[in-house]
Amino acid sequence: MQLTPLEVKKIATLARLSLSEEETQSYAEQLTAIFGYVEMLNEVDTEGVEETCQVTGLQDVVREDIVVDCDEETKKQLVEAFSDKKGQLLQVKGVFSAE
Amino acid sequence: MKQLHTLTIVEARKGLDAKEFTSVELTTACLNRIKERNGEINAFITVTEELALEEAKKADEIIARGEQQMLTGIPFGVKDAICTKGVRSTASAKILDNYVPSFDATVIARIRAQGAVLVGKQNCDAFGHGASNENSMYGPVRNPHDTTKVSGGSSGGSAAAVADGMCLFSIAEDTGGSIRQPAAFCGLAGLRPSYGRNSRYGIMPMASSLDTVGPIARTSEDIAILMEIMAGVDPLDATTVPVETPLYTDEVKSQMLNVKGLRVGIPKEYFELEGLDPEIRAALEQSMETLKAAGATLVDISLPHTKYAIPTYYIVVPSEDSSNLGRIDSIRYGAQTAHDDLYGAYANSRRDGFPNEVKRRIMIGTYALSAGYYDAYYRKAQKVRTKIRQDFDTVFGAQVDVILTPTTPTPAFGVGEKSNDPLAMYLADVFVSPSALAGLPSLSVPVGKTSSGLPIGAQLIGPMMGESVVLFLGHQLQNI
Numbered sequence: 001m002q003l004t005p006l007e008v009k010k011i012a013t014l015a016r017l018s019l020s021e022e023e024t025q026s027y028a029e030q031l032t033a034i035f036g037y038v039e040m041l042n043e044v045d046t047e048g049v050e051e052t053c054q055v056t057g058l059q060d061v062v063r064e065d066i067v068v069d070c071d072e073e074t075k076k077q078l079v080e081a082f083s084d085k086k087g088q089l090l091q092v093k094g095v096f097s098a099e
Numbered sequence: 100m101k102q103l104h105t106l107t108i109v110e111a112r113k114g115l116d117a118k119e120f121t122s123v124e125l126t127t128a129c130l131n132r133i134k135e136r137n138g139e140i141n142a143f144i145t146v147t148e149e150l151a152l153e154e155a156k157k158a159d160e161i162i163a164r165g166e167q168q169m170l171t172g173i174p175f176g177v178k179d180a181i182c183t184k185g186v187r188s189t190a191s192a193k194i195l196d197n198y199v200p201s202f203d204a205t206v207i208a209r210i211r212a213q214g215a216v217l218v219g220k221q222n223c224d225a226f227g228h229g230a231s232n233e234n235s236m237y238g239p240v241r242n243p244h245d246t247t248k249v250s251g252g253s254s255g256g257s258a259a260a261v262a263d264g265m266c267l268f269s270i271a272e273d274t275g276g277s278i279r280q281p282a283a284f285c286g287l288a289g290l291r292p293s294y295g296r297n298s299r300y301g302i303m304p305m306a307s308s309l310d311t312v313g314p315i316a317r318t319s320e321d322i323a324i325l326m327e328i329m330a331g332v333d334p335l336d337a338t339t340v341p342v343e344t345p346l347y348t349d350e351v352k353s354q355m356l357n358v359k360g361l362r363v364g365i366p367k368e369y370f371e372l373e374g375l376d377p378e379i380r381a382a383l384e385q386s387m388e389t390l391k392a393a394g395a396t397l398v399d400i401s402l403p404h405t406k407y408a409i410p411t412y413y414i415v416v417p418s419e420d421s422s423n424l425g426r427i428d429s430i431r432y433g434a435q436t437a438h439d440d441l442y443g444a445y446a447n448s449r450r451d452g453f454p455n456e457v458k459r460r461i462m463i464g465t466y467a468l469s470a471g472y473y474d475a476y477y478r479k480a481q482k483v484r485t486k487i488r489q490d491f492d493t494v495f496g497a498q499v500d501v502i503l504t505p506t507t508p509t510p511a512f513g514v515g516e517k518s519n520d521p522l523a524m525y526l527a528d529v530f531v532s533p534s535a536l537a538g539l540p541s542l543s544v545p546v547g548k549t550s551s552g553l554p555i556g557a558q559l560i561g562p563m564m565g566e567s568v569v570l571f572l573g574h575q576l577q578n579i
Contacts, residue, residue, distance in 0.1 A: 016445035
């Protein structure tokens, strides 16, 4: 399998990553090598084998859906961490404004 | 007397309780070590000197009142991919350069509640992605045993810091070897606990179905002490398993367990690997002889899917990495790059704030999970993962009680030696990824050095929730 720079660009867009031309080229080569290497998984017969999605065997771990308030200091720290804000509110660029 | 910064937790506890030295003196010894050596070793990204001395003073007051617990006054460090309240936690990526968590990870809260003294946050491969600590945006960590060599990774700073006497123990994270491999490279004990044994709340998630948090220290006995404090169910992490935490410290020292009659599995796939360093093989053979002489039975076993662990790992983990890293978007916290629109806020900040390996994994994962490829890659890998688990299930109980392997195929390699070859780097984890995929507890303990003075690690793998047997045997290997 050969990944093209065009495919790499498409994946980067999906992943919200801005890549340079140089990176696009080198990821095309490296991803081709890595996906080529993992082809060896096809040697394993997995007919009828369940996937391993977790290893503890725990099922349906539930808790009460209750609101736990945090202290003022924590709230202040959370708001301070916002990259952009208006008062206590998180500010971002419009979601639907750009294409 | 030994120099303060070289003590084990057990030795430091005795000295503090006997008033031979104070926590302020012990902490100062570690801080001095950091001042002298961190410029070269680069184990710490953030040093919390003022906070540490304040906590040490408080610890001395607690000890004076006779109210101390096991870790009161003991200096420790924390991998920077673990959240610490009020102390910057970067995960070694510039995108979190300014991130100060408003909470402690559960395991850190438990350790600090004992009065342990936080001396700083440790360098690692960014977000835990790597096996050499060269994927840090704060520079590589150098191995204290030979500074031309890597410390191992991803928890390289955590291992190098203990090896160099900058703290007495570290708390780190192991997804596919990130505690054990650097512990082996730096001559220390490091435990990846069973998945579900320790709470991961506050650990920056990497691959959620594999991530664990565990300790690095000088001895298995110190590891046992730390596990007793860290382990146990946490309502903030629904994957923690509600089982009683064993009294590891008693088990390690007492006669509750016995080497005599213990069945130790020797998996041929690990020892037949092409590229296994002859000096490492010899050290492991010595360990086998030691165990045999102490009455253990060595059992030749086969784990036939071992060679598929690395390709499985490098589909499953980047896939989960790419999902988890979606939250690192520079919006609610983190460093944001100039942008014109929302897409630019994400894409530019992630471009500038992630190192190469993180981007590479996001790309691998996004591709493997994308429509049309999910079945061929992620689902296939999760099925092969089942085969790898079944290998272990087949031997545990029926044939063996514990498995002995080398931790790494080679001793610490040179800084820069593999950094341009991602596949070669991935193969450094060949012995540590299979048990990680199966969720099993695995301990690396030092079992000698190469002729050039580099540490060699042996890995003990136990059955699910079987920390007791690996800690016990690790202690025996370090003390027989």
